[in-house]
Amino acid sequence: SELDTPDFKTPILPSYSLQETMALHSFLKYFEDEKKLHILPGDWRVSEWIIVPESLSLEIPKGTTLRFDKTAGLFSKGPILITGTKEELVVLTSSVPFSKGGIWPGVALLKTQKPSDWSFVKIENTSGVKKGEWELTGGVNFYESEIKMSHVTFLGNRAEDALNIIRSKFELKNVTIKNTTSDAFDSDFSQGTIE
Secondary structure: OOOOOOOOOOOOOOOOOHHHHHHHOOOEEEEOOOOEEEEOOOEEEEOOOEEEOOOOEEEEEOOOEEEEOOOOOEEEOOOEEEEOOOOOOEEEEEOOOHHHOOOEOOEEEEOOOOOEEEEEEEEEOEOOEEEOOEEEOEEEEEEOOOEEEEEEEEEOOOOOEEEEEEOOEEEEEEEEEEOOOOEEEEEEOOEEEEO
């Protein structure tokens, strides 16, 4: 199939313009003056990749659940700010239950310029971000993208790493990784703290 053979003329991941991204996802709101995309609180089915263009940030508020289809993930060239609370977690999961084979690629942040900050998040059933021979080995990947995490849980990951941090500064507090098939946390050329 087309996905199995690398075709370096096409972008690795879908590249949608901001207009296309907005058209694909009714739950997104764009604040031009603040250069940010905001996900409206709610429980949303995600059937196409959410692509955050360079120089924009993405905010995911407390109590939001995103249910990703098997071929849809989250790819960002800007920081992602997830502000869950103990009472109202943010959940990123598969649209089909794991018991019925539900998986989704996961999250990739690439050269975001500014740090991301995630608190009280649960990420479930990721399979890794792959296209042809190009792959990010993690269900959640930070490449040259600084990250702070507090109270983040990774469950049922099927990728090589549940969390993969490359060439990035990180600060991880109260991070839980359960039921992962391979590595829980992999860090390359990075520096950071884990508490």
